[in-house]
Amino acid sequence: MKNKDSLKITALYERLSKDDEQSGESNSITNQKKILEDYAEKNGYANLSHYTDDGWSGASFDRPNWKRLIEDVEQGKIGTVIVKDMSRVGR
Structure with missing residues (x-):
């Protein structure tokens, strides 16, 4: 397990701006959560x-x-x- 201290949180950060909503499904909060959960589990x-x-x-x-x-x-x-990609942190 990568998380040596199992009591510590693995933070999954998702962000979607109103402008991003028009970019389509690939940036949706639901999709970001799925991508991050799959990565963390894997x-x-x-x-x-x-x-x-x-x-x-x-x-x-x-x-x-x-x-x-x-x-x-x-x-x-x-x-x-x-995070899904660095643009989710900030621009």
Whole structure:
């Protein structure tokens, strides 16, 4: 198992802006969750927790679940963060 401390969270971060919604199914929150869950399972990550910002632009880091994820990282609760691609983190 890659997550050495099984008590730590494997954070799965999804974001979709209103503009991304028009890009089609490949960027949908549901699709991102499936991709991340499949990757985590295939690679032995456990204790999964989703952090989802639906309808938030990547141009700002002032997103509620992004901020919660960062707080959890700083508090040592998270061992790994997985995203579909770097554009989900920010632009």
